[in-house]
Structure formats: C-alpha cells, structure tokens
Amino acid sequence: xxxxxxxxxxxIFGIGLVISEMINPAKVLAFLDLFGNWDxxxxxxxxxxxxxSSPLFHIIKKKEKPLLVEKFNYSNNKTINYQxxxxxxxxxxxxxxxxxxxGPAITxxxxxxxxxITFVVSMFVGFYIVKSFxxxxxx
Amino acid sequence: xxxxxxxxxxxFTGGLIIGLAVVVFFLLNGRLVGISGIASNALTEKENKFDxxxxxxxxxxxxxxYSLFSNGGINISxxxxxxxxxxxxxxxxxxxxxxxxCTSGHGISGIGRFSLRSIIATIxxxxxxxxxxxxxxxx
Numbered sequence: 001x002x003x004x005x006x007x008x009x010x011x012i013f014g015i016g017l018v019i020s021e022m023i024n025p026a027k028v029l030a031f032l033d034l035f036g037n038w039d040x041x042x043x044x045x046x047x048x049x050x051x052x053s054s055p056l057f058h059i060i061k062k063k064e065k066p067l068l069v070e071k072f073n074y075s076n077n078k079t080i081n082y083q084x085x086x087x088x089x090x091x092x093x094x095x096x097x098x099x100x101x102x103g104p105a106i107t108x109x110x111x112x113x114x115x116x117i118t119f120v121v122s123m124f125v126g127f128y129i130v131k132s133f134x135x136x137x138x139x
Numbered sequence: 140x141x142x143x144x145x146x147x148x149x150x151f152t153g154g155l156i157i158g159l160a161v162v163v164f165f166l167l168n169g170r171l172v173g174i175s176g177i178a179s180n181a182l183t184e185k186e187n188k189f190d191x192x193x194x195x196x197x198x199x200x201x202x203x204x205y206s207l208f209s210n211g212g213i214n215i216s217x218x219x220x221x222x223x224x225x226x227x228x229x230x231x232x233x234x235x236x237x238x239x240x241c242t243s244g245h246g247i248s249g250i251g252r253f254s255l256r257s258i259i260a261t262i263x264x265x266x267x268x269x270x271x272x273x274x275x276x277x278x
Contacts, residue, residue: 010197020153048154066169087238092264094230096271126232
C-alpha cells in the first residue's frame with residue numbers, strides 16, 4: 001500500500017506542477033525576471049502549497065506513526081553551513097539559466113522535449129557527481 | 140518593473156494541489172517531499188529505492204492523467220541551447236545535493252516546518268536565480 005501511496009503522491013504533485021505552470025520554463029524565468037517583465041504567479045504556487053502543507057505538517061507530526069509505515073522518516077537537520085549557501089547559490093544559477101527545478105524537470109519528461117530531457121540527464125549526472133565525490137552537506 | 144501574464148488563480152490552485160501531495164506523502168508514508176532528494180536517492184541509494192522510483196514515475200505520468208481530464212494541451216517554452224541546458228542541469232543537480240534540497244524540499248517542506256535552514260536556502264536560490272536572469276538579459 002505504501003508503494004501505491006508513493007505513486008499517488010507523485011501523480012498529485014505532478015498535476016499541481018502542470019496546473020500551476022511551474023512545468024513551463026518561460027513562466028519560471030518570468031517569475032525570476034523581477035527587474036524586467038515580472039510575472040509574480042509562481043509566488044502564489046508556493047503560497048498555495050504552504051497554506052495546505054504547513055498547518056497539516058504540524059498536526060500530522062504529533063501522531064505516533066504514519067498510516068502506512070512504522071515510523072516517520074525525515075531529516076531534522078538544522079545545520080547552517082557554507083554548503084547550504086554554496087549549494088543553494090549553484091542551484092539558483094542553474095534555475096535562472098534553464099528555468100527548471102527538479103520536480104518540473106522530471107515531470108516535463110512526459111512532453112518528450114529534447115531540451116528538458118537534456119536538462120534532466122545532466123541533473124542526474126550532477127547528483128552522481130556529488131554522491132561520488134561525497135560533496136553533500138554533512139547530516 | 141512591469142507585471143505581465145499574471146495568472147494567480149491557476150498558480151494558487153496548482154500550489155494547493157502540490158501541498159496536498161506533500162501532505163498525502165507525509166501522512167501515509169511518513170516522509171517529506173523533496174524532489175531532488177527523491178530523485179538523487181533513487182539513483183544512488185538502496186533504501187526506499189522502489190518508493191522513490193514510483194514517486195518519480197508518478198511525476199512523469201501526471202501530465203498524461205491531466206490530459207485525460209483537460210481539453211487544453213500542455214505548452215512549454217524552453218531554451219533551445221543544448222549547452223545552456225547541460226550547464227543548467229549540472230548546476231541544479233550539483234547545487235541541490237550540496238545544499239540538501241530544492242524548491243520542494245527547502246521551499247515547501249522546509250519552510251512549512253519553519254526550518255531556518257530552509258528559509259536561508261530558499262532566499263539564497265531565489266536571489267541568485269533573480270540575479271542570473273538579470274545578468275542573462277543584459278548579455
């Protein structure tokens with residue numbers, strides 16, 4: 001059942017990305033074009049997501065355990081270090097160049113666009129590089 | 140600054156759906172959505188591999204499911220430079236794994252829990268994303 005829940009969560013998340021147009025790089029780049037022709041829409045995506053998730057997080061995490069598995073499994077990492085800043089800055093640069101972040105990029109594979117697939121393959125190479133050279137922030 | 144193409148209602152609606160996906164995954168499977176972590180771990184880690192792959196599969200089939208219930212097509216506009224998309228993908232892949240999160244992991248799951256670490260990460264990638272678009276438009 002928890003396998004089905006993983007699939008279902010991915011489907012719901014992906015539908016949200018399509019409806020909000022996060023999946024469209026031009027829309028993301030217009031959101032980041034604060035000093036030019038600015039499209040503030042994507043701020044509303046984050047607001048919508050937080051309005052639902054934030055109060056419910058705080059209620060659900062008080063439960064003894066999740067519904068389908070034995071225990072909660074999430075990082076409560078509070079470390080603020082140079083990796084957090086450096087990594088976020090590199091991510092921001094890539095986001096501003098391509099207009100894609102990981103969720104929308106993977107969802108857009110369904111559209112068979114060769115440029116978004118190129119991005120996704122490169123992103124996975126990036127994941128592999130960090131894993132291979134053990135560059136990730138310590139937990 | 141000129142405001143263009145502002146679509147707050149689909150953006151907010153999509154955001155609510157994204158928030159719902161995050162809540163479903165947390166309530167049922169006890170995990171917080173972070174797409175860069177899910178995707179990277181699906182590639183490199185044994186733990187929860189099948190769950191992670193199913194979540195990613197859900198993201199990819201979401202546009203097809205959306206299309207069943209919608210008349211409009213899904214249009215995206217993306218850069219047609221392979222070099223730019225390779226660079227962007229690498230930066231996103233490397234950056235998100237060094238900082239331990241992306242738009243979903245830090246921007247929604249982290250901020251939703253009021254994590255200072257995630258607030259700092261989100262402000263950093265937003266600022267660098269905005270600067271990147273600003274500089275790109277100057278060139």
